Amino acid sequence: MKNNNFLKVSLVTGIVFSLAVACSDNFLTRDPQAQYSPTALKTAKGVEGVLLGAYAMLDGQGLDGQAPWENDIQNWVFGGLTSDDAYKGTDAGDQPEESFLEKWDFQATNGHIKNKWRGLFKGVARANDAINTLKEVKDISAERKAQVLAEAKFLRALFHFEAKKMWKNIPYIDDATFNLNDLESTKVPVDPTAWAKIEKDFADAASVLPDKQAQVGRPTKWAAKAFQAKAMMYQGFDVATGAANTAKLTAAKALLEEIVNSGKFKLVESFRDNHDASTRNNQESIFEIQYASSSASGDAANAGVGLAHPYASPWGCCGFYQPSQNLVNAFKTDANGLPLLDTFNDSDVKNDQGLKLEDPFTPYVGNLDPRLDHTVGRRGILFIDYKIHNVDFIRDQTYAGPYSPKKHIPSKAFTGINGWGNLTSNNYRIMRYSMILLWLAECEVEIGSLDKARTLVNQIRTRAANPAGFVQKAIQGSTRDAYTLVFDSKGNPEPAANYVIKNYTAPWTDKTVARKAVRFETRLEFGMEGHRFFDLQRWGISADVLNKYNDVEATKRVYKKGARFVKGKNEFFPIPQEAIDRSEKDGRATLVQDAAYN
CATH class of the missing domain: 1.25.40.390 (Serine Threonine Protein Phosphatase 5, Tetratricopeptide repeat)
Structure with missing residues (x-):
């Protein structure tokens, strides 16, 4: 897939070669x-x-x-797996x-x-x-x-x-x-x-x-x-x-x-339009x-995330950068369609940890923010346009959990496989307008109007609540790669889960709560994009958040036992x-x- 009207980030040397050959006295x-x-x-x-x-x-x-x-x-290595968004993934070795x-x-x-x-x-x-x-x-x-x-x-x-x-x-x-x-x-x-x-x-x-x-x-x-x-x-x-x-x-x-x-x-x-190659530079x-x-060359391919693809076909490598249960839990919503700012991690969104491919499984039926299924691959939900996510996607579920990363992986038409590598043409949106809105909301909380901050956050939530952007429900076909999309009686796509997301309607009057809401929204909007560790760092809350995270995760992932984030050092x-x-x-x-x- 080539677009001649863009600056390819390839292995350009920046060296000009003089190729002319001539016979002369000089x-x-x-x-x-x-x-x-x-x-x-x-x-x-x-x-x-x-x-x-x-x-x-x-x-x-x-x-x-x-x-x-x-x-x-x-920054999936330094900004992702070092945070509460993700595990290293793959296997221990x-x-x-x-x-x-x-x-x-x-x-x-x-x-x-x-x-x-x-x-x-x-x-x-x-x-x-x-x-x-x-x-x-x-x-x-x-x-x-x-x-x-x-x-x-x-x-x-x-x-x-x-x-x-x-x-x-x-x-x-x-x-x-x-x-x-x-x-x-x-x-x-x-x-x-x-x-x-x-x-x-x-x-x-x-x-x-x-x-x-x-x-x-x-x-x-x-x-x-x-x-x-x-x-x-x-x-x-x-x-x-x-x-x-x-x-x-x-x-x-x-x-x-x-x-x-x-x-x-x-x-x-x-x-999803912020995370697929077909909607680049929007x-x-x-x-x-x-x-x-392309299938022929790795030149200009997004090889930096080559490891962070599911273990399943067509990628086959390598299962790194798996979303944490903590991140998945953050996408739960209450009866009003709002995040559970303080209690989101008290219970887990249902997963298929320990189940076999042939075991029956019904995905979580509680309220969820629809951005979850654009961020995380999970059992029973269509993984972009490839297949329904199952245990085949995971290299070692016991070690790294049941979830797969999703945002950086484009649809089928824009993925190439070259040798061991996964050559995606999916751009990295390192700066986009939603970031501007949420940074501005942060500023409003600290030095401006709490209610302006609420309005800015609601712009983000309104877009997330658009049903046209929901992941569609799919039914498993006769083979692992086959599936059938589900429509309701009126011919509309049926959502893959119980997506319930609404705006903050009550005025924000408490600065502490407003700050927490803006920062929570930032996590939901940019989860698994390599920003989380650095957001916690700049807010000055890394140790509190990450040690609390690890206390729970260590009960799920044995290798996390004893890990501690040292305040004043590990930022x-x-x-x-x-x-x-x-x-x-x-x-x-x-x-x-x-x-x-x-």
């Missing part, structure tokens, strides 16, 4: 043919190639010695480094942590390389030069932003401190002003980028403003205490309102990581020891480990 003075040519890069065409090399790092691929999921932009991450045993020698650092700072290096190359390009228009600089600054800020979520203290490497000859090392000290520099790069980009790009996949000014606001939201609460930072929330609120008032974006009608999308797939990851070792300059390391890990 051939000895020419740059080596078919080799890296610094001179060739200092052209309009060359700098565009260098810029594409920076874009290529968004998909987490292209680095020797590491697997794509270790630096996947979707596969990718054991992730088992340590799931139990918050963060070590500076963990290869996944090391390679996340490598990937993000390689992205920073490529963005800086584009900026420095641009300075020496002569055959480029002033307008395009400004655009290339803005795109490179956007990417530099995005890579640094992703790093700042991971590590408490990071260096900020700009084009002046960047060293082209030392891409693998970070010989710049950590920078206490990193957040301010991230904001400035996004703001600089926003001042130049257009309202709309001719080629999707390149950022607009609205994407830059949205990420600038996101950077402020990540400073909006004290990680240690959870106290609100009024100044940052006020600044973020102004940007978020500007995006809303622009009228450029709106919620799509169906929640009216809700602000910035997406672009992918493509961030340790700087990789290899990065510290490689940062030696003039006989001493320039990077210093987070004190919590010393």
Whole structure:
């Protein structure tokens, strides 16, 4: 599946090759043919190639010695299985480094942590390389030069932003401190002003980028403003205490309102439209990581989530990133169609743990938020357009539970299988309008109007309640892959479960309850999208939430017994020891480990 009008995130090297071969008297003075040519890069065409090399790092691929999921932009490893959304999944012996991450045993020698650092700072290096190359390009228009600089600054800020979520203290490497000859090392000290520099790069980009790009996949000014606001939201609460930072929330609120008032974006009608390849780059999308797939090549495929596919055919690999029972329980609703903010985990949504394929099973009949079945694959419910979910989907149910991830998996028409891998062309909606609305609701709770926050949350819930977006009921056919869709007597699709979801009608008057409702809605809307660990981190509530979660989960998953999240430490990851070792300059390391890990 190819779309020629989008920026493919593929294994672009950013290196321009000189392919001309000629016989002449001056051939000895020419740059080596078919080799890296610094001179060739200092052209309009060359700098565009260098810029594409920076874009290529968004998909987490292209680095020797590491697997794509270790630096996947979707953060299912670091933002998902480390949270209450998901288990590592699969079985105990596969990718054991992730088992340590799931139990918050963060070590500076963990290869996944090391390679996340490598990937993000390689992205920073490529963005800086584009900026420095641009300075020496002569055959480029002033307008395009400004655009290339803005795109490179956007990417530099995005890579640094992703790093700042991971590590408490990071260096900020700009084009002046960047060293082209030392891409693998970070010989710049950590920078206490990193957040301010991230904001400035996004703001600089926003001042130049257009309202709309001719080629999707390149950022607009609205994407830059949205990420600038996101950077402020990540400073909006004290990680240690959870106290609100009024100044940052006020600044973020102004940007978020500007995006809303622009009228450029709106919620799509169906929640699923944010999670299928057939509806990529829609009216809700602000910035997406672009992918493509075919059965012949992995180029530009979304291989970073290759492991996080069900064990069943047609994928066959690998069963990682399985939703937790806690997440499934969060989608229960009361008689008024509202979330059970405090009691959702008191009892479990029915599952098929321990049952065989031939055993009879009737799915949970209680009230559910319809977003559950777009987020989680569960027994007896149609899994997108493939087959009805059953025990075949799970590699080791005893170890990792009965559920499968769903959001990142596109419909049949957009999935390719290449060797061991699952090559999906499903874009990652890293920034979409529903995020803007819920961040704005957070701001209203803390520094504005509680009832405006309620109105914003209700916009999200109204879309979720649209029956046209419900998963349809299906009846098992004569084979495991066969099913029949069910319609009611009027020919309307019959919902797969008892979906009951309604808006908050009573005015919000209690700030504590309003805050809890907004944060709960955020979990429901973005579950299994790699944000949960970092949301808990920025709200300053990680230890309380995750230890309470583990107390219950340890009764279901034996390997979770004894796991504890250490407040003041596990909110961030340790700087990789290899990065510290490689940062030696003039006989001493320039990077210093987070004190919590010393």
